[in-house]
Amino acid sequence: MKLTLHVWRQKNPGDAGRMVQYEHKSVNPHMSFLEMLDVLNEELIAKGEEPIAFDHDCREGICGMCGFMINGVAHGPERGTTACQLHMRHFDDGQTITIEPWRAKAFPIIKDLVTNRSAFDRIVQAGGFVSVNTGGTPDGNAIPVPKTAADLSMDAAACIGCGACVAVCKNASAMLFVAAKVSHLNLLPQGKAEKDRRVLGMVEQMDAEGFGNCTVTGSCEAVCPKEISLSFIAKMNRDYAVATLKGKWSRRAGSDG
C-alpha cells in the first residue's frame, strides 16, 4: 500500500508546529497503525531526519498510552479500537491520512503527537483509590459483592485513561474519564465508605485542571476505545449532588448544634 500522510510536527511545547507531508510507500495492510509509523520513522532516521514522536507502550489496547487524531477521529475509524490495535487494512491504497495530536488546554503538546496527560493522574490522586490498612491478604469472599454491581464496576474499570474522550469533545470535557474512575469504585462495597469524598475531590480537581463542561453530545462515548457508557456520567452527577447536599446538611447541623 502507498499512503500520503499529513503529520503534525512540533519540536517542543513552545514551537508553533506545522503539518508535514510524507509519501509512505512501504505499508503492509497487516501492520498496525503504530507499526506503519515505525517503518516511516526508520526511513526518516536513515535519511538523517527527526523521527515522529508518538506515545505507545503495550500495543495491546490496554495501557492507554497511544492515541492521536486520525482523519479527525480520536483513535481512527474503527469503533472500540485503540490506535495501536488499528490495522492498515482498514485504509485504502493511495489514501491520504491526517494525523494530529490530542488538542485540549489541559493536554499541552510536548512534541509532535505526544501530549502531557498528567492532569488525569492528578484527578486520580484526588480520590480514585480505596484507602486500606496494609496487613494480611483478606479472604476473597469476605465482602459479598452483588453480581450486577460487580459487572457495572468492571464496565467502568475498562477505562484505560487514553484521553480520546477529551480530545474529541468540543468542550474538552473529561467527564467520561472521571465518571468511569469514580464509578468503578463507588459501585463496590469496598469503595462506598469514601464515596462522597472521592466524587467531590475528583470533580474539583477536574475543574482545576481546565477541562470544559459536559453538554452530553455523546462524542466521547462514540470514540472511546473501551466503549464506556455515557450513563456513568449521569451516575457521577447523582453521586456528586448527593455528596454536595450531605456536606451542606452536615455543615448546617454543625452550626445549629
Ligand code: SF4
Ligand atoms: S473514558 Fe474511554 S476515551 Fe476516555 S480516557 Fe477512558 S478509555 Fe479513553
Ligand code: FES
Ligand atoms: S499502546 Fe497501550 S493502549 Fe495503545
